[in-house]
Amino acid sequence: MSIGQSNGSGVPGQGSPARAPANVRIVDPVPFAPSPRERLRSFMRVHGRKLWWLHSAYALGLGIAVVAFAQKGFDHARWLAVSIGAAWLLVVLFFRLFGSGREQAQLHAAPAKARLRFFAMTYALKNLYQGMLFFLLPFYWKSTTFWAPNSWFVVLLGTCALLSTLDIVFDRVVFRFRALASIFHGVALFGCLNLVVPALFPDTRTLYSLLIAMGITVVGFWTIHVSVAMLRDRRWIALFFLSAAAALGGAYAGRTAIPPVPMYVSKGAVGPIVLPDGRLGMVVHELHPSVIDKLIAITDVVVPGGKGDRLVHVWRHDGDEVHRATETTSKVDGPEGTVRLRSALSGRQLPARLIGTWAIDVETQDSQLVGRVSFLVAD
Structure with missing residues (x-):
């Protein structure tokens, strides 16, 4: 039998190429093609961190949009109460479900x-906090006197x-640890309530708003840390009241x-002359002591939350109260929606030494600084 010929049994002879059966077609190998889910997982492994930072930039842009929206007026501040309630409920539920610290570290192996x-x-918590905190910024910015204790x-x-x-x-940091998250939540809650109280209850004295905000913040802090079982122990209840009293005293x-x-000062100036319409005839920022006979300060205080405080002008010379x-x-x-204060220094009210930095502080009856007008007396 020659090479390449079949033997009687139909088996190819030695050295002959293998032939496929008539009903089988041999094709070239096809490379492995991952499924769409596998491709997505691979993409996230490579670019996941970049996408998180890209989303952070997007969130910052939304925050800026919220700041612009807040500029439209104080009337929208009352809706912060809804965001506060939702964030409070979610943060308590979050730590009940996922725990803190090491408990969260095991999430990577969770289903x-x-x-x-x-x-x-x-994601929901971040959106709530972003909306609240960025909404607050314009109001606190206007009410802040920079380089003062409240800045x-x-x-x-x-x-x-x-x-x-x-x-x-x-x-991975703020909401991984219960203590850190409760501080973050407390700051947001306190800041919001300071604005929500006068929005819901106009003409509320600022000090009362401050104390109400602090009291509710203490309750919010405890709800994140305390379980129902702990409330059965009177020592925890006593500690709660002690902490509340300490927080209110500190506030x-x-x-x-x-x-x-x-509240904030929209306009303020100092000058020697008042026009018949109530405006200053001349505004000074720096002057020589020899020309000082009388100084008049005028400030316009915007009170969108109503007039709950009595306001005062405090004249200071190099930080010391003069009048x-x-x-x-x-x-x-003054203009509608504002409280205009006008006070003057003249004659014996003026100190013997005039050179130095002068400031007229607008304060509430409880010594909270609303705004400041400054000028300089120099040789």
Whole structure:
């Protein structure tokens, strides 16, 4: 039998190429093609962090849009109450479901549904905080007197607003630890309530708004940390009341460090002459002591939350109080929606030494600084 010929049994001879059966077609190998889900997972592994930062930039843009919206008026502030309630409920539920610290560290090995719930809740919380904090910024910015003791709070709110847009920082740092999240929530809650109280209850005294906001913030802080079982222990209840009393006392003592939102000074100036229509005939920023015979200060205070406070003019020379003019003696007619205060220094009220930095502070009856007008007397 020659090579290449079949033997009698039909088996190809040795050395002959293998032939496929008549009903089988041999094709070239096809490369492995991943499924759409596998391609998505691969893309997220490579670019996931970039997408988070891109979303953070998008969130910051939305925050800026909220700031622009807040400029339209104080009437929208009452809707913050809805956001406050939703955020409060979600943050309590969040730590009940996912725990804190090491408990959250195990989420990477949790089922997909658990991870989805985690990201859905943090996404909702971030959006709520972004809306609240960015809405607050314009109001606190106007009420803040920079380089004064109350200027730190708007910086704190701005920092919290920025953190709420950083997805990775918010998820993996701020809301990973219950203590840190409760502080963040407390700042947002306190800042919002300071604005919500006068929005819902016009003509509320600023100090009362401050104390109400602090009291509710303490309750909010405790709800994040305390379980129902702990409330059965009287020691925890006593500790709650002690902490509330301490917080209220601290808020009262530190009231000068909090801007009196929503009030702010829209205009303020100092000059020697008043026109018949109530405006200053001349505005001075720097003058020589030899020309000073009488100084008049006029300030317009916007009170969108109603007139709940009595306001005063406090004249200061190099930081020392020289004269205090109450609202009873200094209030005059002004533009609608504002309180115009006008006070003057002349004659014996002027100190012997005039050179230095002068300031007219607009304060509430509780010494909260609403705004300041400054000028310089120099040789």
